[in-house]
Amino acid sequence: MSDVYVLGVDMIKFGRFPDRTVPDLGAEAALLALDDAGLNIGNMEAFYCGNLGQANAMVGQRILQEIGQTGIPVVNCSNACATGATAFREAWTSIKAGLYDVVLAVGVEQMGTGLLGGSGSGSGIPKEGLLGSGTMPAVFAEAGMEHARQYGTTFEQFAKISVKNHHHSTMNPKARYQIETPLDEVMNAEMISYPNTKLMCSVNVDGAAAAVLVSEKKAKELGMQRAVRIKASVMTSDPYQERDLVMPDVNSCTRKAASEAYEMAGLDSSDVDLVELHDCFATAEMLHYENLGLCDDGEAGRLIDEGEVELGGRIPVNVSGGLLSKGHPLGATGIANIYEVCTHLRGEAGERQVENAKIGMTHVIGLGSACGIHILEKV
Amino acid sequence: MSLPVVEYLKLPEGGEPYLEGHKCSECGSIFLGERNVCSNCFARDSMQSIKLNNTGKLYSYSIVFRSFPGIEVPYISAIVDLDGGGTVKGNLIDCEPDPDKINFDMPVEVIFDDALGRKDKDGNSYISYFFKQIT
Numbered sequence: 001m002s003d004v005y006v007l008g009v010d011m012i013k014f015g016r017f018p019d020r021t022v023p024d025l026g027a028e029a030a031l032l033a034l035d036d037a038g039l040n041i042g043n044m045e046a047f048y049c050g051n052l053g054q055a056n057a058m059v060g061q062r063i064l065q066e067i068g069q070t071g072i073p074v075v076n077c078s079n080a081c082a083t084g085a086t087a088f089r090e091a092w093t094s095i096k097a098g099l100y101d102v103v104l105a106v107g108v109e110q111m112g113t114g115l116l117g118g119s120g121s122g123s124g125i126p127k128e129g130l131l132g133s134g135t136m137p138a139v140f141a142e143a144g145m146e147h148a149r150q151y152g153t154t155f156e157q158f159a160k161i162s163v164k165n166h167h168h169s170t171m172n173p174k175a176r177y178q179i180e181t182p183l184d185e186v187m188n189a190e191m192i193s194y195p196n197t198k199l200m201c202s203v204n205v206d207g208a209a210a211a212v213l214v215s216e217k218k219a220k221e222l223g224m225q226r227a228v229r230i231k232a233s234v235m236t237s238d239p240y241q242e243r244d245l246v247m248p249d250v251n252s253c254t255r256k257a258a259s260e261a262y263e264m265a266g267l268d269s270s271d272v273d274l275v276e277l278h279d280c281f282a283t284a285e286m287l288h289y290e291n292l293g294l295c296d297d298g299e300a301g302r303l304i305d306e307g308e309v310e311l312g313g314r315i316p317v318n319v320s321g322g323l324l325s326k327g328h329p330l331g332a333t334g335i336a337n338i339y340e341v342c343t344h345l346r347g348e349a350g351e352r353q354v355e356n357a358k359i360g361m362t363h364v365i366g367l368g369s370a371c372g373i374h375i376l377e378k379v
Numbered sequence: 380m381s382l383p384v385v386e387y388l389k390l391p392e393g394g395e396p397y398l399e400g401h402k403c404s405e406c407g408s409i410f411l412g413e414r415n416v417c418s419n420c421f422a423r424d425s426m427q428s429i430k431l432n433n434t435g436k437l438y439s440y441s442i443v444f445r446s447f448p449g450i451e452v453p454y455i456s457a458i459v460d461l462d463g464g465g466t467v468k469g470n471l472i473d474c475e476p477d478p479d480k481i482n483f484d485m486p487v488e489v490i491f492d493d494a495l496g497r498k499d500k501d502g503n504s505y506i507s508y509f510f511k512q513i514t
Contacts, residue, residue, distance in 0.1 A: 115446070118447060124384065125498065125499050126497065127384065127385070128446060129450035129452070129454055130470065130497065131385070131508075132457060132469050132470055133441065133443045133456040135443070135447075137445070138441045138443050141441030142439045143439075145440055146439045148483075149484075155478070190444070191445075192443075192444060193441045193442065193443050193444065194444070194478060195441075196441075242408065242466065245412075245466070246411070246458055246466050246467060246468035
């Protein structure tokens with residue numbers, strides 16, 4: 001089977017755009033990615049569109065109504081925070097299957113404000129604050145505290161992750177924020193759900209990202225200079241775990257996806273030069289250092305303490321600023337992190353460039369759960 | 380008369396309230412809520428309802444300082460492994476919302492009480508369950 005390549009990829013600067021629409025934001029990202037590939041919508045043979053907030057509203061078709069209605073198949077998909085990665089992977093799958101040579105994938109989201117999640121009311125009375133909390137900051141705090149229970153991980157270590165990602169975002173003009181947040185500021189920010197303070201929660205923003213994927217044949221025809229090879233594309237759901245029903249499991253689906261991705265790519269974690277992983281909360285990033293095999297189990301705290309995951313360190317993580325500072329428009333995130341890795345592999349990341357980056361990994365988790373991992377290689 | 384806050388809280392007539400689990404007779408997995416098929420071993424028609432224990436140990440938690448409007452904070456959202464199997468989530472009460480006062484694996488009991496005065500649209504009151512440290 002032919003390898004699949006990213007030929008064009010881009011994202012809009014994340015922010016708040018209350019006067020714009022979801023299709024409008026998606027259309028802007030699509031045009032940016034098409035321009036990056038040197039193609040137009042008339043060249044696309046299929047289109048996979050990821051969006052959560054308007055999952056029943058044909059967002060993909062409405063994007064085409066803004067940039068060109070060519071009659072190609074459009075599939076709209078929704079898979080929690082793995083939505084963008086799902087759209088990208090469906091595009092990959094369709095080329096792998098030999099159906100198409102040139103496919104567009106877009107992830108787009110307009111976000112509301114405030115807490116996500118909650119232990120829904122269902123019938124009867126609201127359960128939030130009665131049977132614990134189903135808010136996302138609390139759910140991921142509990143997942144982090146499981147790590148603390150096993151390895152003694154501290155509030156300060158979790159907070160350092162946020163310091164790092166905010167620092168990285170000062171070098172990313174497309175991030176929502178470019179603001180340093182020193183450790184005391186992170187730790188003294190409003191406590192949302194211990195141990196996650198406000199600065200340790202991802203930022204609700206609007207955003208869109210898009211990619212043009214092509215077959216090997218097409219990549220050779222159009223020019224490989226800026227193409228990025230997709231070495232692995234993997235999705236998993238959450239395998240059975242005994243605490244599943246009360247404690248959504250982000251670990252086992254990530255471990256399963258990582259191991260399958262390394263195998264598909266014929267690589268191991270020591271080959272990876274940079275990682276964009278799903279730091280929806282600072283506590284989550286800590287877990288994924290181990291889940292993705294960036295260190296042994298129990299070593300995640302040391303990784304952040306010793307700066308191994310900073311730009312310039314052994315394995316830089318979330319040099320884009322991550323969801324914590326670049327922002328987390330749910331459906332766009334899974335393609336935005338592919339944009340980030342491709343930008344480094346192309347040597348175009350400017351001030352935040354990871355030197356000599358040849359292999360990069362992206363990871364997202366949609367709670368419920370869906371995990372998407374991609375390994376990308378400089379051509 | 381009060382109603383149970385969730386389907387797995389049982390209020391037997393003339394008996395003590397308890398939490399109900401559904402245990403797979405093939406692999407021993409315990410679930411909250413009725414189901415036909417075991418999602419661990421895929422066995423069908425293997426589910427048996429069991430009474431879960433009223434004691435357990437704190438597995439993980441978060442102290443919630445910001446919740447939805449109208450929800451009183453802070454409170455401790457606790458995940459408890461019950462003795463004999465089954466994991467449930469609820470509020471840990473009568474405990475200071477301070478990480479220094481909360482210890483992993485500390486023994487807790489399940490107690491049943493009014494659902495913080497919350498009533499549904501028809502004015503019904505509810506019985507909920509809570510965790511309390513065993514000292």
